[in-house]
Amino acid sequence: xxxxxxxxxxxxxxxxxxxxxxxxxxxxxxxxxxxxxxxx
Amino acid sequence: xxxxxxxxxxxxxxxxxxxxxxxxxxxxxxxxxxxxxxxxxxxxxxxxxxxxxxxxxxxxxxxxxxxxxxxxxxxxxxxxxxxxxxxxxxxxxxxxxxxxxxxxxxxxxxxxxxxxxxxxxxxxxxxxxxxxxxxxxxxxxxxxxxxxxxxxxxxxxxxxxxxxxxxxxxxxxxxxxxxxxxxxxxxxxxxxxxxxxxxxxxxxxxxxxxxxxxxxxxxxxxxxxxxxxxxxxxxxxxxxx
Numbered sequence: 001x002x003x004x005x006x007x008x009x010x011x012x013x014x015x016x017x018x019x020x021x022x023x024x025x026x027x028x029x030x031x032x033x034x035x036x037x038x039x040x
Numbered sequence: 041x042x043x044x045x046x047x048x049x050x051x052x053x054x055x056x057x058x059x060x061x062x063x064x065x066x067x068x069x070x071x072x073x074x075x076x077x078x079x080x081x082x083x084x085x086x087x088x089x090x091x092x093x094x095x096x097x098x099x100x101x102x103x104x105x106x107x108x109x110x111x112x113x114x115x116x117x118x119x120x121x122x123x124x125x126x127x128x129x130x131x132x133x134x135x136x137x138x139x140x141x142x143x144x145x146x147x148x149x150x151x152x153x154x155x156x157x158x159x160x161x162x163x164x165x166x167x168x169x170x171x172x173x174x175x176x177x178x179x180x181x182x183x184x185x186x187x188x189x190x191x192x193x194x195x196x197x198x199x200x201x202x203x204x205x206x207x208x209x210x211x212x213x214x215x216x217x218x219x220x221x222x223x224x225x226x227x228x229x230x231x232x233x234x235x236x237x238x239x240x241x242x243x244x245x246x247x248x249x250x251x252x253x254x255x256x257x258x259x260x261x262x263x264x265x266x267x268x269x270x271x272x273x274x275x276x277x278x279x280x281x
Contacts, residue, residue: 006208010218014218015208021197021201021221021225025193025197025198028228032235
């Protein structure tokens with residue numbers, strides 16, 4: 001049975017989006033920590 | 041009239057329409073997550089309305105308190121609580137809900153009991169054209185906000201990313217995968233807007249809130265509307281998506 005796949009665009013776009021949003025979340029948490037510590 | 045006030049006015053309209061759509065779905069399907077998202081989007085709309093009121097009419101302490109309570113403190117946490125109900129065991133979700141409800145009542149008492157000075161919204165980096173928590177004089181009120189917003193943002197964005205990953209790994213329900221990506225982006229935008237506003241970029245908060253509301257709405261519509269075969273490319277149909 002062939003492996004299920006999304007259309008080609010989504011096969012590339014979904015993992016890319018997951019990585020980018022994940023990095024944004026990490027950035028946000030770091031910035032919030034810096035704000036909390038009165039660094040910025 | 042401050043033209044920047046039009047942004048939150050549109051945000052409020054989008055949020056109230058979105059809340060209506062979610063509530064309509066709740067009436068058919070039930071589910072605590074849908075009810076909490078309805079409440080969360082009503083809070084989003086109230087926040088936007090208060091920002092627009094400030095820009096169009098001017099300072100009003102009641103409007104400021106409503107904005108700070110619903111728009112700055114509670115909105116993300118209540119939206120995130122909806123996602124919590126969707127992803128964790130009922131018992132844990134109920135416990136977190138009880139804590140959130142208690143925390144919200146405490147926040148209400150603190151915000152409505154706080155001393156305000158609108159002149160403080162005009163600082164070296166803030167022109168006073170946007171509402172800002174700097175108007176709160178009473179210590180300890182503003183420090184409540186990060187706890188609610190961290191909980192809400194992590195639950196909402198984390199939940200959307202987790203759902204996206206699960207659907208993507210199994211290559212099922214493409215509409216929900218795409219919808220959750222849009223929801224994750226829509227949820228994180230206002231958080232970044234708040235940071236940009238803090239470092240003095242005018243309009244950043246209101247613009248990010250508007251884009252956030254639109255993306256959350258589009259994400260919800262996408263996630264709740266299965267893609268029909270005629271909308272999928274031929275290559276994917278051949279593989280049996």
